Amino acid sequence: MTEIENADIFAGSDECRSGTDLPFLQTATFSDPLALELGGALSSVTVGYETYGELNAARDNAVLIAHALTGDSHVAKHNDEDEPGWWDCFVGPGKAVDTNRYFVICPNCLGGCRGTTGPGSTNPATGEPYGSAFPDITFGDIVAVQKRLVDHLGIARLRAVIGGSMGGQQAQIWGTDYTDSTGGVVLVATSPRLTSQSLAFDIVGRNAIQSDPNFAAGAPATGLAIARMLGHITYLSSEAMNRKFESTRNAPRDVETDFEKLFSVGSYLAYKGQKFTERFDANSYCAITLAMDRFDMGATVEQLAERYAPSKTRWLVMSFTSDWLFPPTQSQQIVDALVHSQIPVSYCNIQSDCGHDAFLLPNNVERYGGMTAGFLANFDTNPTATDGEETHDHTSIFHPQRRLDYERILDQIGDAQSVLDLGCGTGGLLCRLEGTSDIRLCGVERDEASVQECIRRGVDVVQGDLNEPLDRFGDGEFDCVVLSRTLQAVFDVRGLLSEMLRIGRRCVVSVPNFGYHKLQEQFRQTGRMPEAALLHHKWYDTPNIRVLTLSDFEAFCTEHAITIDKRVLLDSEQGSEVDRDELADMAIFVLHREA
């Protein structure tokens, strides 16, 4: 945060910054024709790319990074003297994508202007550069070229493909159409297709370029600058723009420009717009944005689920709360569809006020980087086992550190082949299950830090609020759904139980008992609400907002046609089962509802 606040207003916020030279660029040329998805072919293709780290002997430590719209192969610096890369905070020795451990490949995309075949390349039919005659390409074509490069490097299977923004759209193609060739995909700030709003911005940008009178001659600098100005607005949140420009609103920099510079934000846009024309080709801009606009995995969750269905890859999806160019709801669509197709996925919506640019900023990298590192390390092994007990809000009434209920819940889960843990915290219960057998496990948790801890440990968790419908899970999709010590913290109890019983063929719920005799004695003696009843909080600050007895819970079940198949009354202080309600500080209920 400080970083941004103190920064020169002209610094940063390039979607992908990059220098003008690429001294570490390698190239590979493939002389067999590339048939294009929209028709036609390129007779040969050259790929410019950079690599970092070493490919190991097993050739199984390669990670491919797909760059965003105006990025390039220079994802990170190669040494201390090198120019900064656009994702230096994330990729490098000891970083989240650790180049001491992984062999990182970053290709320039087809259609671009940084060493891979594009509008600036020579059209063999004319001997001149293609210019605006470069054929229409798709992200499928772009990924096909990346695949050729990976084959060329002798890598049968990537550990993962990582992409932010448009790079994340390409990574989705890897995870579906080339699912045998990558173990995981990491999607950052991306979408299954652009929103109408984001599409509209691209269109206005291309209209500015293509209606520039110099477009035909190949140098529509004014139009390209205007398209870039527009892009810059969309990369930042409104809050971030205010932070950057409000204090100097009426004090523009004296930029050399023909554009308006009455306000500081105007001088910034003029500067960034003009600077962009020095390093980017207008035809590449049109070719790539058009490919992005045409990228379309599907409009509905059903369509998307069908599209992703072939995937055997493990997915990590991350969005940023203030990103309005690739809004979190779109990442959630991807997650919904993957869950629908029973493909393993983790999801975190990272709190940030920086907008789409958040994915490139060092102040967010601790979070998305930590999850990525954990995902890369754990996705083909069992989760990191829990060391001892949880330190977690949902703890036993008299012994906050003991999770007696876990053991009893495990008994009730039995031989279920799929388990959903609602309010899974940092994944304690799921870790225990993961160790025992090869079953489908998924957690749902609202708290961002807990979600991140799950993902770092290798537990699949989807961030979500239990007060909202759990639409992403189908009817009867899980053998067993668990709600352990969470019910009392939920506002919409009825909605949650209804969803739970819809999703689970068997449901296991642990509930604290306000009717426990010691609580009642305390209440009578003191005339005050016992803190233990509120799970060791005060009446005024407990997250546990529902106060109930076991009778209350059972009456609820009766009223709502829920069958109680079993109940286990526990005295967690004694660590034993008991046989009367008032002797139990908690109970575990096994429930179902007839469809």
Add this chain to the structure above:
Amino acid sequence: MTEIENADIFAGSDECRSGTDLPFLQTATFSDPLALELGGALSSVTVGYETYGELNAARDNAVLIAHALTGDSHVAKHNDEDEPGWWDCFVGPGKAVDTNRYFVICPNCLGGCRGTTGPGSTNPATGEPYGSAFPDITFGDIVAVQKRLVDHLGIARLRAVIGGSMGGQQAQIWGTDYTDSTGGVVLVATSPRLTSQSLAFDIVGRNAIQSDPNFAAGAPATGLAIARMLGHITYLSSEAMNRKFESTRNAPRDVETDFEKLFSVGSYLAYKGQKFTERFDANSYCAITLAMDRFDMGATVEQLAERYAPSKTRWLVMSFTSDWLFPPTQSQQIVDALVHSQIPVSYCNIQSDCGHDAFLLPNNVERYGGMTAGFLANFDTNPTATDGEETHDHTSIFHPQRRLDYERILDQIGDAQSVLDLGCGTGGLLCRLEGTSDIRLCGVERDEASVQECIRRGVDVVQGDLNEPLDRFGDGEFDCVVLSRTLQAVFDVRGLLSEMLRIGRRCVVSVPNFGYHKLQEQFRQTGRMPEAALLHHKWYDTPNIRVLTLSDFEAFCTEHAITIDKRVLLDSEQGSEVDRDELADMAIFVLHREA
């Protein structure tokens, strides 16, 4: 909603639609020079305007409406055969701004192209139209011309000035610089100055216009169309755009255009952009947007409070939750500043997913129209008296319809000259106070429907969430702050009480008592949480999420250095005071904290 969903995608969403002819246009010409705020003068000014309804004999029923960027004087149709006006849903016989009751004046703004002096007018120095040589104008100049018109019509004091978007910015100038000339101002979807983001969009639009090679010749149609396309994106929420275009995403209309039309949203933008150039002048667009960009009431609440301080006008401020061009936070800044300067104001943030355009759409008019009508009818009289008792959530434990606590709270308020009611519901308590004396009253309420009911009744209320800091109220600003039957529904109890004690010199809190003997008996007999304890809800659906006894509350006060000056124990069933905690179903505490 249906309206929008079913509409032709090409319909609507003009920020202010208007026809090409204005057959009801009247004009007035003022031949004394108008000195401009940024220097220079116009030697004479002509105003084009339309009027609706009749000015009454007392000349006190006039309402001025200031139009938005691309609107004009044709705010409503004059008869059934007339062309639609841009705010027909809001202005007309029997509508919110009832032309059977009010004399409505809608002038075209200075600098525009619809009959009021602007770039298309003849420059007396050259005998040619001003074009881009039209002098720089401000909203102060625009309002000065409106004031001349109002004087010309023989109106000493308007009942109110109403404006949406940029019109609301002009209305702010009326409410401060011409406060003696208007009784009220109604602000819809506006701001004290543009956000950096909104400013940036205007700048990119002007850059497109001014870099168009045809700009110098006076007809930069391409640039103006691009600016307009951009505007259209900003008028709609992303959700509204998806609703409009997603189902036909790849089926564009076959519009006659040189712009791109690959996607349905693209054909829409091309059509709207081109159509705009037929009715709007590029120099007017630049002149007015630049005036809007320069409009600046202040950057901070302190600056704004100072700017609004002279106001003797009553204010109604309304925003829309999905408006990102004039976001609700900016309306809240205006409200904060007015409250800071102790100027009467009501505020409602209307739930809508239509974006900035929401203020022009019939599907929202019931809400903002109802509040406007109530405001216009009541702002110079006492609030509509409450008829009988409240039907409200915060009701007596055993007699939901009785509000015994109101009477006892009124006793405790005593002779306070300023009262803030936190969680005021539909304003029952405030109405009773309003009837008795001339004191400063303000309510805070989260529920939108309750806020609207308050405003319709003429009670000043500011929509807000008691779980968040009440920054807009200063330390010790109110003689008395009331929190009646609300504490138990608040999550952040500590934060709220702390804010309350900061703002009020005396605080009156009514609290339900879970220790009440009948509740305890019920609990012992049934083993279940008594519904009465949860104010007639079940444990699983009550909004009352804090369960406490009077001892709990008193202990809280002790722990937090809060002095209890008085406590009144009530048996609301008997309608009497009692002398022991367990006999009271509720209590009223009078509190203060030493500064």
